[in-house]
Amino acid sequence: MTYEVVIPAAGRGKRMGADRNKLLLDLKGIPVIIHTLQVFERDPLCSGVILVIHPDDKMILQKLIDQYHLTKITQMVPGGAERQHSVYEGLKKAAAKVVMVHDGARPFISEDVIHKLAEAAASEGGAIAAVPVKDTIKKVQNGTVTETVERSDLWSVQTPQAFLLEVLMAAHENAVRIDFLGTDEASLVEKTGGKVAVIESDYDNIKLTTKEDLVFAEAILAKNGQ
Ligand SMILES: Nc1ccn([C@@H]2O[C@H](COP(=O)(O)OP(=O)(O)OP(=O)(O)O)[C@@H](O)[C@H]2O)c(=O)n1
Ligand SMILES: C[C@](O)(CO)[C@H](O)COP(=O)(O)O
Secondary structure, eight states, rough: OOEEEEEOOOOOOOGTTSSSSSSGGGETOOOOOOHHHHHHHTTTTTTEEEEEOOOHHHHHHHHHHHHTTOOOOEEEEOOOOOOOHHHHHHTOOOSSSEEEEEEOOOTOOOOHHHHHHOOOHHHHHHEEEEEEEEEEEEEEEEEEEEEOGGGGGGGEEEEEEEHHHHHHHHHHHHHHHHHHSSSSSHHHHHHTOOOOOEOOOOOOOOOOOSHHHHHHHHHHHHTTTT
């Protein structure tokens, strides 16, 4: 199933504490965002990439896109204050039946998981990448445990998150109406009662968020022979 992908890349990387957008930091000499974009550039089922950017990064990103010959980027769209706002701005430019949203900060997504997500989105309406939780999860208030959450039902959710375009667009429009801000696309679709299937992904599909993640990323590249 072919798909369009919206890649939110307009964050400021505050938790990374770098002097620039964390997506512009190098991994083995190649910027994080280029690693991510190259996955979709290589995928014959990807019909187009809508890149959502911070205006301050426009010149450097256009230079990198030219340097790495990324031909599938159809639009570069200014993002918003929150990730959800950035995704919505990108969605407004989408036209494919199936649209996927994938964090620019997750460079290690596999084509196999992407394809399973696209198929599941087409047949079920929506599907997300996730992995079973390995740690025990507890709720904590004021430094004290209030509840241990049953682990067997817990999944750590990633991106891509893939949907029929009309499903995800309606969910974003609803979120604006009810003034809901979620941390992922699926939570907006859940608010509308939409079904969200789960596709088991890889533990390698980490989101580069804090400095330690850069060390993990170098190890993943080494493991993959890059
Ligand atoms: N207003 C925002 C915030 C985030 N993102 C993007 O959404 C993805 C996941 O967000 P996150 O990892 O939180 O990135 P940042 O917001 O940059 O990080 P921080 O919260 O530490 O500032 C990233 O690719 C980021 O660029 C975005 O497009 N627009
Ligand atoms: C969408 C996401 O990557 C799923 O785990 C995550 O919620 C993004 O969170 P962030 O704080 O915006 O990085």
